[in-house]
Amino acid sequence: MNVIMTENTENLNTEDKIAEKYKLQTKDVNVFYGDFQAIKEVSMNIKPNSITAFIGPSGCGKSTFLRLFNRMNDYIEDFKMEGKIKIDDTNIYKNKIQLEQLRKQVGMVFQKPNPFPKSIFENVAYGLKIQGIKDKKLIAARVEKALVQADLWNEVKDNLNKSALTLSGGQQQRLCIARTLAVEPSILLMDEPTSALDPISTAKIEELIHQLKKEYTIIIVTHNMQQAARISDYTAFFYMGELIEFDKTKKIFTNPDKKRTENYITGRFG
Amino acid sequence: MTNVQKNRLKDQLFKFWGIGCTLIGLVLLIIFIGGILIDGLSRIDWAFITDLPSRKAEKSGIWTPLMGSVWILVLTAIISFPISVAAGVYLEEYAKKNRLSALLEINISNLAGVPSIIYGLLGLEVFVRIMSLGASVLAGALTLSLLILPIIIVATREAIKAVPSSIRDASYALGASKWQTIWNQVLPASSGGILTGVILALSRAVGETAPLIVVGALAYVPFAPSGPLDQFSVLPIQIFNWISRPQQGFIDNAAAAIIILLLITFVMNGIAVYFRNKWQKKLQ
Ligand SMILES: Nc1ncnc2c1ncn2[C@@H]1O[C@H](COP(=O)(O)OP(=O)(O)OP(=O)(O)O)[C@@H](O)[C@H]1O
Numbered sequence: 355m356n357v358i359m360t361e362n363t364e365n366l367n368t369e370d371k372i373a374e375k376y377k378l379q380t381k382d383v384n385v386f387y388g389d390f391q392a393i394k395e396v397s398m399n400i401k402p403n404s405i406t407a408f409i410g411p412s413g414c415g416k417s418t419f420l421r422l423f424n425r426m427n428d429y430i431e432d433f434k435m436e437g438k439i440k441i442d443d444t445n446i447y448k449n450k451i452q453l454e455q456l457r458k459q460v461g462m463v464f465q466k467p468n469p470f471p472k473s474i475f476e477n478v479a480y481g482l483k484i485q486g487i488k489d490k491k492l493i494a495a496r497v498e499k500a501l502v503q504a505d506l507w508n509e510v511k512d513n514l515n516k517s518a519l520t521l522s523g524g525q526q527q528r529l530c531i532a533r534t535l536a537v538e539p540s541i542l543l544m545d546e547p548t549s550a551l552d553p554i555s556t557a558k559i560e561e562l563i564h565q566l567k568k569e570y571t572i573i574i575v576t577h578n579m580q581q582a583a584r585i586s587d588y589t590a591f592f593y594m595g596e597l598i599e600f601d602k603t604k605k606i607f608t609n610p611d612k613k614r615t616e617n618y619i620t621g622r623f624g
Numbered sequence: 625m626t627n628v629q630k631n632r633l634k635d636q637l638f639k640f641w642g643i644g645c646t647l648i649g650l651v652l653l654i655i656f657i658g659g660i661l662i663d664g665l666s667r668i669d670w671a672f673i674t675d676l677p678s679r680k681a682e683k684s685g686i687w688t689p690l691m692g693s694v695w696i697l698v699l700t701a702i703i704s705f706p707i708s709v710a711a712g713v714y715l716e717e718y719a720k721k722n723r724l725s726a727l728l729e730i731n732i733s734n735l736a737g738v739p740s741i742i743y744g745l746l747g748l749e750v751f752v753r754i755m756s757l758g759a760s761v762l763a764g765a766l767t768l769s770l771l772i773l774p775i776i777i778v779a780t781r782e783a784i785k786a787v788p789s790s791i792r793d794a795s796y797a798l799g800a801s802k803w804q805t806i807w808n809q810v811l812p813a814s815s816g817g818i819l820t821g822v823i824l825a826l827s828r829a830v831g832e833t834a835p836l837i838v839v840g841a842l843a844y845v846p847f848a849p850s851g852p853l854d855q856f857s858v859l860p861i862q863i864f865n866w867i868s869r870p871q872q873g874f875i876d877n878a879a880a881a882i883i884i885l886l887l888i889t890f891v892m893n894g895i896a897v898y899f900r901n902k903w904q905k906k907l908q
């Protein structure tokens with residue numbers, strides 16, 4: 355088993371205490387796509403207002419594991435999951451959990467910018483409108499706030515009715531972040547959010563992620579070691595569906611416990 | 625001759641063969657349209673469109689069959705659009721992938737290939753007799769709706785399939801339900817494709833003759849329909865009627881009516897192409 359706890363190694367049994375300390379808890383999680391096991395016995399606890407980076411070679415299960423937190427894997431035909439995942443104090447794989455509620459709380463930014471083929475304003479307002487919010491003033495205020503948070507407001511404030519598809523890739527990705535923030539989640543999942551962007555846009559988004567840490571618990575998947583080292587507080591290294599090592603980023607990048615982690619980080623494989 | 629030269633010769637031969645075949649089609653079309661234009665163009669004026677049919681060729685107009693076609697077109701659109709789009713959405717988004725849905729799918733594809741006169745027989749039995757709608761515009765429109773349902777269903781499914789899954793993912797990830805995602809994202813994003821399919825299907829429906837004859841459309845009606853239960857004629861039937869008469873005057877009338885019918889279908893196809901181009905640009 356590869357359970358490497360951060361700082362203390364309390365057991366999940368003392369749940370009351372942990373509930374205050376951890377935003378996200380997973381216990382003995384297995385994921386199967388048909389017969390293929392993509393995630394093997396992963397347990398991990400994540401603190402609120404922290405940035406956690408998931409690293410590991412392609413196909414090791416980072417995206418699969420990330421998408422567990424907002425149950426986006428549910429749409430995959432032969433997906434099966436075992437184990438426990440808790441957000442705050444709720445098991446999100448209980449039957450009566452409402453996916454719509456869950457996803458209001460857990461926002462997601464995808465690898466490729468995927469704005470809706472609608473106006474900039476409509477993109478950001480969408481998450482609010484589907485909640486049934488009709489108050490135009492409230493929506494406008496929340497849209498502005500989200501765009502400001504995503505550091506896009508100054509670039510688009512005069513063109514809110516322009517199609518989102520006219521924005522540059524980097525702007526589109528910030529729009530997608532704004533769209534997610536408008537719903538006011540408490541957790542942000544980001545799957546390689548900068549892999550399709552140029553260095554300047556990447557730097558902007560990294561800066562943004564750093565700012566957002568104050569209000570959000572963030573998990574980011576990345577193939578970029580420098581990025582993981584720059585922006586994250588904790589780093590989890592996955593290999594072939596297993597969580598090999600999970601610790602403070604500083605420790606992982608300077609003095610990892612496992613040889614495999616070191617090899618990967620120094621670029622000797624993967 | 626070397627191999628390279630041989631291949632080049634074959635290349636050239638095939639090219640000319642291709643050009644020749646294309647030209648045959650094109651030339652035939654030009655002769656056909658040219659002939660019709662020569663016969664019919666001088667016959668078209670405002671009176672030709674607004675006059676009722678008459679026993680005298682030069683006094684005859686196409687008002688009643690034109691209005692019949694318009695009625696058929698509008699009713700068919702109203703009936704077939706919601707049903708077939710809903711069916712397409714269901715099959716694409718909700719139907720579980722099992723034996724039953726596979727069977728449904730095969731059936732729908734097959735229906736698209738059934739000869740139209742069979743639909744006429746079905747319409748005659750179900751709409752005209754069992755539902756006792758008589759030989760009415762409504763019965764005709766229902767019959768043609770059946771005929772074009774499979775076409776629109778297939779077009780709807782193709783259009784929905786073309787919506788990138790990233791749009792769906794984004795919608796779900798923001799907390800949208802399945803229905804909200806379909807209604808707010810998938811349908812608007814696929815509307816261009818669906819509309820294209822609907823218009824093309826309708827432009828096929830205006831040209832249909834056989835099923836309407838079976839249902840009981842008339843070759844001669846004195847008045848344009850004023851309600852869905854009225855008797856009717858349509859342009860293709862009027863054309864057929866005129867063209868089978870010996871007098872040159874009626875042949876000219878037929879040519880003129882063909883020009884109008886062609887114009888209608890060209891315009892509809894043009895609109896369809898316009899929507900498709902706009903839609904494809906939007907999706908990229
Ligand atoms: N929908 C699916 N059906 C079947 N197998 C899948 C599916 N999605 C992913 N997998 C498999 O699960 C494993 C983990 O995939 P995942 O996408 O989580 O990897 P990843 O670490 O995110 O890779 P990358 O860095 O390339 O994005 C891979 O072996 C992949 O082939």
Ligand SMILES: [Mg+2]
Pocket residue numbers: 416417418545575
């Ligand atoms: Mg991935």
